Amino acid sequence: MDLLELSGLEVAYGTIRAVRNLSLTVGSGELVALLGPNGAGKSSTLNAIVGLAPRSAGTIRFDGVDITNKGTEAIVGMGLTLVPEGRRVFPKLSVRENLGLGGSVRLGRSNQGQAKRMEEMLSLFPILAARLHQAAGTLSGGEQQQLAVARALMSSPRLLLMDEPSLGLGPMVVDTVFEMIQELSRSGVTILLVEQNVRLALEVASRGYVLASGSLHMQGSSDDLIVSGQVEAAYLGVAEG
Amino acid sequence: MASLDTQWAPQSKVRELSQSLILAPNTVRSLAGSLVLAIALIGACAVVRLLFDDLVVTNLLINVVLVVGVGVFMGNSGISSFGAHAGFVALGAYLSGLLTAPASVKQVSLPNAPMWLQGIELPFVWAIVIALGIIAVVALVSGVVISRLPTNSAAIATLGVLIILHVLLIGSEDFTRGATTFYGVPRFTTLPVALMGAILAIVVARLYRGSAWGLQLRSAREDELAAAAFGANVYRLRLRAWILSAVLAAGAGVLIGHFITAFSPKGFYFALTFEYLVMLIIGGGSTVAGPVVGAFVVILLRELLRGPESGFEILGFEFGGLFGLTRLVLGGIMLISMFYRPQGLMGHREPDERLVEGFLSRRHR
Amino acid sequence: MELIIQQAVNGLALGGTYALIALGLAIVFSILGFINLAHGELLTIAGYTMFLLLGTGIPFPARVLVAVLFAGIAAVLMERIGFRPFRGSAGVTLLLTSYAISTSLQVVFLNLIDPRGKSVQVPAYLNTLLNLGPVSIGLKQGLSVVASVGMLVALSLFLRKTRMGASIRAAAQDFQITRLMGIPANRVVSMVFLISGILAGIAGVLWVSQRSTVDPAMGFTPVLKGFVASIVGGLGSLPGAVVAGFLLGFIEIMVEAFLPADAQVYREGVVWFLVILALLFRPQGLLGEAKE
Numbered sequence: 069m070d071l072l073e074l075s076g077l078e079v080a081y082g083t084i085r086a087v088r089n090l091s092l093t094v095g096s097g098e099l100v101a102l103l104g105p106n107g108a109g110k111s112s113t114l115n116a117i118v119g120l121a122p123r124s125a126g127t128i129r130f131d132g133v134d135i136t137n138k139g140t141e142a143i144v145g146m147g148l149t150l151v152p153e154g155r156r157v158f159p160k161l162s163v164r165e166n167l168g169l170g171g172s173v174r175l176g177r178s179n180q181g182q183a184k185r186m187e188e189m190l191s192l193f194p195i196l197a198a199r200l201h202q203a204a205g206t207l208s209g210g211e212q213q214q215l216a217v218a219r220a221l222m223s224s225p226r227l228l229l230m231d232e233p234s235l236g237l238g239p240m241v242v243d244t245v246f247e248m249i250q251e252l253s254r255s256g257v258t259i260l261l262v263e264q265n266v267r268l269a270l271e272v273a274s275r276g277y278v279l280a281s282g283s284l285h286m287q288g289s290s291d292d293l294i295v296s297g298q299v300e301a302a303y304l305g306v307a308e309g
Numbered sequence: 310m311a312s313l314d315t316q317w318a319p320q321s322k323v324r325e326l327s328q329s330l331i332l333a334p335n336t337v338r339s340l341a342g343s344l345v346l347a348i349a350l351i352g353a354c355a356v357v358r359l360l361f362d363d364l365v366v367t368n369l370l371i372n373v374v375l376v377v378g379v380g381v382f383m384g385n386s387g388i389s390s391f392g393a394h395a396g397f398v399a400l401g402a403y404l405s406g407l408l409t410a411p412a413s414v415k416q417v418s419l420p421n422a423p424m425w426l427q428g429i430e431l432p433f434v435w436a437i438v439i440a441l442g443i444i445a446v447v448a449l450v451s452g453v454v455i456s457r458l459p460t461n462s463a464a465i466a467t468l469g470v471l472i473i474l475h476v477l478l479i480g481s482e483d484f485t486r487g488a489t490t491f492y493g494v495p496r497f498t499t500l501p502v503a504l505m506g507a508i509l510a511i512v513v514a515r516l517y518r519g520s521a522w523g524l525q526l527r528s529a530r531e532d533e534l535a536a537a538a539f540g541a542n543v544y545r546l547r548l549r550a551w552i553l554s555a556v557l558a559a560g561a562g563v564l565i566g567h568f569i570t571a572f573s574p575k576g577f578y579f580a581l582t583f584e585y586l587v588m589l590i591i592g593g594g595s596t597v598a599g600p601v602v603g604a605f606v607v608i609l610l611r612e613l614l615r616g617p618e619s620g621f622e623i624l625g626f627e628f629g630g631l632f633g634l635t636r637l638v639l640g641g642i643m644l645i646s647m648f649y650r651p652q653g654l655m656g657h658r659e660p661d662e663r664l665v666e667g668f669l670s671r672r673h674r
Numbered sequence: 675m676e677l678i679i680q681q682a683v684n685g686l687a688l689g690g691t692y693a694l695i696a697l698g699l700a701i702v703f704s705i706l707g708f709i710n711l712a713h714g715e716l717l718t719i720a721g722y723t724m725f726l727l728l729g730t731g732i733p734f735p736a737r738v739l740v741a742v743l744f745a746g747i748a749a750v751l752m753e754r755i756g757f758r759p760f761r762g763s764a765g766v767t768l769l770l771t772s773y774a775i776s777t778s779l780q781v782v783f784l785n786l787i788d789p790r791g792k793s794v795q796v797p798a799y800l801n802t803l804l805n806l807g808p809v810s811i812g813l814k815q816g817l818s819v820v821a822s823v824g825m826l827v828a829l830s831l832f833l834r835k836t837r838m839g840a841s842i843r844a845a846a847q848d849f850q851i852t853r854l855m856g857i858p859a860n861r862v863v864s865m866v867f868l869i870s871g872i873l874a875g876i877a878g879v880l881w882v883s884q885r886s887t888v889d890p891a892m893g894f895t896p897v898l899k900g901f902v903a904s905i906v907g908g909l910g911s912l913p914g915a916v917v918a919g920f921l922l923g924f925i926e927i928m929v930e931a932f933l934p935a936d937a938q939v940y941r942e943g944v945v946w947f948l949v950i951l952a953l954l955f956r957p958q959g960l961l962g963e964a965k966e
Binding site: 118140141145156158159160161169223 | 844
Binding site for chain 2: 759760763766767769770771773774775777778780781784785894898901902905906909939940941942943946947949950953954957958959
């Protein structure tokens, strides 16, 4: 059974339908890419999965459980979390406080569990350890990205959603970020990755879905997608639907 | 070939008309729209007149002038006026009252005022011109400050304007009788006068709304940066809207002063502010029709609740008055209005614009 | 010289009350993006609670505690019933909603209790004068300052040291993402309102002790002052609200003390003029963040 399953998902903000009739699956341990040009509905999809965007039709199942109508807090408590677009760390809180907040959902009151998990994160991301008490807003873009990921990992999620991790980052930093993503995947974390940078995404992902104007344009294994050349077509302008 | 212009009447007709009148197309549209609104206004007033009396209708029309004036600023700039316009109403009433009250009255009511002021007794029209002129200056001074502040600070500043004006009126006892009632103002405001004032206000507001200034200001309300990129000088746009709306509000003040003939500063304070805000919210601030509708709703509600508020009788049982019933109901309606229809009853399009759009879309089927 | 010190203490006492009110408003604003004009009614509720408990023989400190508690509970209820349905709406919408709630509550007090003010006696011992060297300070004023400052310090500790405090600060910076941390939004909002209610309750007790009466509309003036203080302090800045609150109270007392008698009637105008000046020079508020 797939870890994540979307059937006919529709995300509508009032009368504007950002996502139409989207079905996709993510199997346990996979790294799947969700691609498409600006405005294709990729972020809306991820936001809808965690309950931050309105789910107006269709179903979302996580590990067999229907989460379509659940609230964000409940969904995250089940082990599904999002690294949001633009990082969105809490700028005036310290790195430590950011991490602490990330852990509070699954680790609850247990201070020991929190401390242990934080140790693990800090060894994975040594830069964060160096800046532990700095305000998150003063970190560089790449460092903030690491913080955002570490924060999400604090809750030991079973499925990690990542929204455009390369956005606004310089090329060298992006490479580092993607190495990290690859490492995460190898260590067993299931990831659904939204990216505009097709090359990078398909390098790390095993499968991909391509969205355009809110609908699924095509899907397949990474190799197939790269070879077909149709992915560019999706980016360079595709007819409605 | 589908027409690109779905905004208004077939381009050619409007262009023809505007060319023959030597007016810009948007001016023609605004004038036509004002005509529609004016006719609707007269009709509605006739109905109200049948149900109530002259006094109610006159009061209604004066409120229309006020709220339309407030709407010119709040609706186009998106900045809330937390009372400044009540201050302008007060200024209008006091200035015009001072200039027209008979010398004999002023000698008694304002014993310490300078001789020339006591003696001055101008005809209505002159008094209005001078009063509005002075208010334009006051509006300019206050507007210079308000127009350059960010939205939240500007709103606070409008509150400051109200309080400062209020304090000044109370403080200048020699000219205003301070907190006590200022009386002796001649009664110039008849129903026809108020009606003319209301229609004039509507025309001015529509012309402004349809003008480049109005449009640019509304675009700045949505996105200040983008508007500036297109050449909009947001500061100057806001200043113009502020002055225009202040003058309109003061006009309402002149009308009310010459209607109730006696007043004091506390009648132009927070209670009046709440009232015009409620009217604007219920009717909708994005149009000129909105304030008109809002004024109708609130005034009529007030008339209807006048009885129950002071006590009423059901099946022979007497109920004591429910103080503040009107405020409660108005507050409740405002809440409901904001919840179910935040854009107000009139929404974002003037009724005449809606009519034409509906007509056009039917033709293209 | 003594006069100045005495008035300075009075200024601090008034300023402390304004700071409490401004902080209550600021904390709600930083999470939900609007100024709760019904905050004033929370002060009134505290005042009326003090009044209603007068004949019961409960000692004064306990009455204060109950009054503050009631204000806190009232705040939580206010959010639940009045503001939650509008969550997500524009700031101005919520602001006007709060005005409507404020008006409605005033009408309720008017009809349920009395349109006229009710006298609330505070124990006589509060009026004793403390002689500190050349200066005499009223015990009431002194306690006022201590209470305000103490409360502010306590709140500051709460926000910095506890998990709920961190959640609140996080929510003030990014409400949406806070939910991603698994923290229930509703719980944070209720907590914030509880805090603002408690702050208002203390301010209400101080206010009523000063005037010795409570009436339906008494909340209007303090909340107006608090509103101004939070804007002048910089919207969204909690320390800014506190600083501005103290400043406003201080300036008010100083203007009253040193303005000549015949200019007294212009007092409010002068204070507001200074407020507008402050806004002109720092449009984003004293400690606010400058917009680009």
